[in-house]
Amino acid sequence: MGIRFILMVNKQGQTRLAQYFEYLTLEERRTLEGEIVRKCLARNEQQCSFVEHRTYKIVYRRYASLFFLVGVDNEENELAILEFIHLLVETMDRHFGNVCELDIMFHLEKAHFMLEEMVMNGCIVETSKANILAPIQLMDKTS
């Protein structure tokens, strides 16, 4: 089914955003996030961007202090997901202007809205930044 979850975690291992596309109990999420974060944060720049964990493959990318981790199943193209992360970051950049961890943290709802426009049910819905940002702009205007 493609993307199973998207996590944004900072260098200290604190979750800044979590979106799951399959149901896991809170306990399962906590354990999974702990394991994955430990594995990925320990890796260095010379290592590849893919980590196998349980039945997932984690595709991750680091931007300054923030790690973007995407859990996928075997039906996904790893590099396409890796660039999808970058597309997400570029989209956030376009909205926030040089996005940083605090933007995502304090604009949790906006980050969620963007993600919601980009991924649905584990599949990519939209890759045009203008289209992704349209609803948020609409909302900014009305409020």
Place this chain on the structure above:
Amino acid sequence: MALSGMRGLSVFISEVRNCRNKEQERLRVDKELGNIRTRFKNEKGLTPYEKKKYVWKMLYIYMLGYDVDFGHMEAVSLISAPKYPEKQVGYIVTSCLLNENHDFLRLAINAVRNDIIGRNETFQCLALTLVGNIGGREFAESLAPDVQKLLISSSCRPLVRKKAALCLLRLFRKNSDILNVDGWSDRMAQLLDERDLGVLTSSMSLFVALVSNNHEAYWSCLPKCVKVMERLARNQDIPQEYTYYGIPSPWLQVKTMRALQYFPTVEDPSIRRALFEVLQRILMGTDVVKNVNKNNASHAVLFEALALVMHLDSEKEMMSQCVALLGKFIAVREPNIRYLGLENMTRMLMVTDVHEIIKRHQAQIITSLKDPDISIRRRSLDLLYGMCDVSNAKDIVEELLQYLGTADFAMREELALKAAILAEKFAPDLSWYVDVILQLIDKAGDFVSDDIWFRVVQFVTNNEDLQPYAALKAREYLDKPAIHETMVKVSAYLLGEYSHLLARRPGCSPKEIFSIIHEKLPTVSTPTISILLTTYAKILMHSQPPDPELQNQVWAVYSKYESCIDAEIQQRAVEYFALSRKGEALMDILAEMPKFPERQSSLIKKAEDTEADTAEQSAIKLRTQQQASNALVLTDHRPANGAPQVSQLGMIMVPSTSNVDQNVVDQPLTHSNGTLSVVDPQPPAQDHAPAGDILGDLLGPLAIEGPPGVSPQSELNNVPSHEGTLGANDALALAPVGDQESTVKPIGDIAERFHALCLKDSGVLYEDPYIQIGIKAEWRGHQGRMVLFLGNKNTASLDSVQAKILPPSHLKLDLSLVPKIIPPRAQVQCPLEVVNLRPSRDVAVLDFSYKFGTYLVNNRLRLPAVLNKFFQPIQVSAEEFFPQWRSLPGPPLKLQEVVRGVRPMSLGEMANLFNSLKLMVCPGLDPNACNLVASTTFYSENTRAMLCLIRIETDPADRTQLRMTVASGDPTLTFELKEFIKEHLVSIPTAGKPPAPVAQQPQPNIPPIASSDPGALLAGLL
């Protein structure tokens, strides 16, 4: 940076962030949760703004990992809010906090539906997204038509339709009946004509789900996908917004190529040409560029194109390009590309004929096994495991052993298991195998499971030549200062059995052996002590004439353990002590262990089990049934024991004549295994053999041999004399067995139903007045999925329903749980997973019984998981056919036979018959118009995809005879396929055919290889 529009939320987030430690954070969160709870409880007049704020706080808290078990109602209630901002929060938070089974979600179903059918498209989007993310079955049933309407509506804007596509995908996964395949495939094809790339991207995801489920229904969409690829590759009509670093939507390209991989072939030559042109351009035109993002995106497309070329396979020219590219990738510095290169090379092992080319990269792959990155090491391990065969096993296994010493803990167990399996499968000689396993235990004892050392003991026991060598090796390891406990176990076992073979060597007298083993005793655990006690008894037994000094030493040990607190040890000590005083009789009682019956390695099963933890391409799956090397196949055994292959038992032992011996000696093994299967040493053909196997053997040929058109009941009557001896296996038992036989009669001819199902994938397998069993099957490569539909036709329930599969040895069948009771007028579905391991005409049997009132009905029904289900018709051109045909020179790969007694039919009829068997007739290849040439691809785990070629030469003067030539790359496959076709040519099961001459026919049908097989012998007798 502007703060969020909700001040309260920002303040809270910032306070949590400023907490110094987890404890403070928890306190702060608890306080907030208490606050929200009271606000929700006490103040009815919460403004929408306040609700929104609190709900976001809840989401934030939940994200931090704290349970939020209230306020769901408030989140859901925001869905019905009239204004967009509240509504949006309601939708998003609901889909984050709730799951499809949540009761509150049901409350929302009406509000959601109103938004979907309403006129406000932003509301429609929100509602579709929620359903798309967490909608369950109930949503599927009540919303599917509305969602479909939106997706195909021409008045709807793209922003709604793209969400409708993925929403429909979710609903389809919840209930596949919502889309009527016949009607929907045309719609789907239209959707793929879409110009808007957002809608197209979502529709392509929907399409992948549909086509993976049933590609047959969507052939009409294939050209559309190729069109999409052409459009993207040529950058035609692609808006700037959908171009990523100059590449037209890489994500859509990838998705489209993924969809194409669900079609077995692309038959239409012009479409094929168009597609290959695009693929060629991708393969040739992808350069390495400086910009990381552009590079990644273009390589994402490239890797998907590689996968598609590998799948479509036949253009050999492009295949070599693929291998060359992958060979380059596994050596580059960029770790991502290296990783994917290894991964795709493993995938490529499934393609025939590239093994040798991949082997050229062995050195590079071994280098990757030492890469600093564990992800890459894992891929490399998998690839090495997959590419290992007799020719390179020694090198690869030795590399693995060497690496074991430094490997990460996380990988050692997998590594040890894989090394053990490869050593077992591809050992050039058995002494090497023993060396490898002992080294494994020595280097990584903690990671060597019991199965591994059990297995080496089995091999040594079954191979007399190996015994002195193994004993000597075990003795050498005992000289090492600190050895792993598993090494103590295996050496003690081996030396107990075989140390007498070393007696003349220095340091190998019984006394010396005893004392060196006994030195280890203080350091080992209880289960090992049990083994040591047995070893001592064996050593005593072998030292004839008895050495009084040794005897005293051993007896002293036994008397010490006579009062041991562990019952097992105590019992052994007492019994061995008593037995060892019996003098000569000891020789009989403690005689050598008899040979183990040959069977499939339990290690491989284990490898499959652990696979869940590794990634997809764990090549294990691809290799499980890989042919073992000759060395191990030769391990001979009594044919009488050959029968049981039913299950994977830890160890099957053949007891010798002495019961005492069995009880005593077996124990250490039973203990550690938990299972012990006793196989009667008598030839088991009559009643002790597992019914499944024999039945399988019987059914294969018999099904065809039986006079066609004769109902099962009369078959039963034909062979009453066999009933006594054959017991449950008799006469196919196609009819109800038991006292009630005459009362519950099947409706329709079971044999005919079966034959019909051999040629199609859904229909009724069995019916009687109470029950109807339907079957629906899907086949893909060597795998299949059958669903049994058990329908109760009555107004009373059927009880004690039981269904069991008796699989032939070449199929792996996994039936899901069958409910004991089928309620009145209800239908239950039981999925059955099928994996084809190797070519065989044997047939799987469903043993099915139920009770209706006082009637007990029991049926054995053949399941239509027959040879041709694993065919994939393939059109072969003259340029492909003739080189292949010539490269298979003669027996056993190419077999020819003159078949007589053929049912007369015209060439056209024969071509139809072949096509219905999924053997594709290729017209024009044979210049002689009386001849017919056909080809197909056969899939099994063992053979992988294998091309089969068939040529039939008919005699226009005499239609009852013909000459048939069958060729493939696998001797068994060639033979089985030849027999299979013959069966269909000779006796097509139509009712009312004159049975007499046909019934004589099959005598030569019995495979000569199987003539030692009791089942086949019986079949011959019948």
